[in-house]
Amino acid sequence: xxxxxxxxxxxxxxxxxxxxxxxxxxxxxxxxxxxxxxxxxxxxxxxxxxxxxxxxxxxxxxxxxxxxxxxxxxxxxxxxxxxxxxxxxxxxxxxxxxxxxxxxxxxxxxxxxxxxxxxxxxxxxxxxxxxxxxxxxxxxxxxxxxxxxxxxxxxxxxxxxxxxxxxxxxxxxxxxxxxxxxxxxxxxxxxxxxxxxxxxxxxxxxxxxxxxxxxxxxxxxxx
Amino acid sequence: xxxxxxxxxxxxxxxxxxxxxxxxxxxxxxxxxxxxxxxxxxxxxxxxxxxxxxxxxxxxxxxxxxxxxxxxxxxxxxxxxxxxxxxxxxxxxxxxxxxxxxxxxxxxxxxxxxxxxxxxxxxxxxxxxxxxxxxxxxxxxxxxxxxxxxxxxxxxxxxxxxxxxxxxxxxxxxxxxxxxxxxxxxxxxxxxxxxxxxxxxxxxxxxx
Numbered sequence: 001x002x003x004x005x006x007x008x009x010x011x012x013x014x015x016x017x018x019x020x021x022x023x024x025x026x027x028x029x030x031x032x033x034x035x036x037x038x039x040x041x042x043x044x045x046x047x048x049x050x051x052x053x054x055x056x057x058x059x060x061x062x063x064x065x066x067x068x069x070x071x072x073x074x075x076x077x078x079x080x081x082x083x084x085x086x087x088x089x090x091x092x093x094x095x096x097x098x099x100x101x102x103x104x105x106x107x108x109x110x111x112x113x114x115x116x117x118x119x120x121x122x123x124x125x126x127x128x129x130x131x132x133x134x135x136x137x138x139x140x141x142x143x144x145x146x147x148x149x150x151x152x153x154x155x156x157x158x159x160x161x162x163x164x165x166x167x168x169x170x171x172x173x174x175x176x177x178x179x180x181x182x183x184x185x186x187x188x189x190x191x192x193x194x195x196x197x198x199x200x201x202x203x204x205x206x207x208x209x210x211x212x213x214x215x216x217x218x219x220x221x222x223x
Numbered sequence: 224x225x226x227x228x229x230x231x232x233x234x235x236x237x238x239x240x241x242x243x244x245x246x247x248x249x250x251x252x253x254x255x256x257x258x259x260x261x262x263x264x265x266x267x268x269x270x271x272x273x274x275x276x277x278x279x280x281x282x283x284x285x286x287x288x289x290x291x292x293x294x295x296x297x298x299x300x301x302x303x304x305x306x307x308x309x310x311x312x313x314x315x316x317x318x319x320x321x322x323x324x325x326x327x328x329x330x331x332x333x334x335x336x337x338x339x340x341x342x343x344x345x346x347x348x349x350x351x352x353x354x355x356x357x358x359x360x361x362x363x364x365x366x367x368x369x370x371x372x373x374x375x376x377x378x379x380x381x382x383x384x385x386x387x388x389x390x391x392x393x394x395x396x397x398x399x400x401x402x403x404x405x406x407x408x409x410x411x412x413x414x415x416x417x418x419x420x421x422x423x424x425x426x427x428x429x430x431x
Contacts, residue, residue: 159347174331
């Protein structure tokens, strides 16, 4: 019972933090829309062209804008010692990482969903494509949270090279983009591609708590 | 050192004497560079993965030294494979580059090698650096089976493996022999460079 209460308290704390930092989330969404505008200015306003490439553009911009907020995944908690205190209260680092991933998914990535229908209006996407985009983004953003946790914990002690975290997330997000954009031409293979995406999500959900916990232990040992 | 020199020379002579392909003409000789370097790029990454697992599990510092020493060698062989492949692709397929599954996954392997080299320069603390790189190598080894089976899983322009079918290699022995000798020669050259780099790294660590 106490265990469940601890988990509940952690989620409430994350919700509070993300509520106080809500400007950050909105500026991420703003970045997303601004980059869509820049894409349209660069390509011209040909409706047919925009409709054919719109889905790919929206997905790649979602990836890019989700790498923006990576650095604060663990950094604040690490610097003010919250991670160590939570560990001392009897939670293993793996569990903390898993809960952080879930809370990042719930409080950062899911609010991003409201921006997708608006963006697809700008590109004149059909209803079917918007539906595909929403479904794949819900699964893909869970994978993105796992990747973000890995790269953020890897770069806790990295004071020099800021862009390497984003590079690592983009590198491992290649399969997500392949399968989630390919779902549009799949037709009857819809469910099999969804299953592949869920499989990738489960693989990363298995790997990332272990990897991030190792990185956090290393960082705590060496500060 | 002498043995590898002899093997390289024998390999080059065999390549010179090897017959021309009836379709591809002289360009088939690019294969004797392309295939060994691709093979070595994969082999290097496999070695790095095994050493990272050993290093993390048993805390042996030698495996981290190997990781650091071997990564640039793998990057160079991957680059060699990509360059020779695109030189071969221009006369045969008509383009320098196609977005084919095999080619793309090898290009991603090159990116992974470059990230490993960059990570080597990033962290100040040596312990953190070594373990971070080792975990990154283990996670990045997802790419290896994708490269290996990409020609079987997807319909690609790149031809499927013709050497590794040990029971009946789909290649004439007059072409297979120089290919195997060149593979051994490339491996020996890579091994010599790796040993030199490992020695240098150990000396540097001793002096600190």
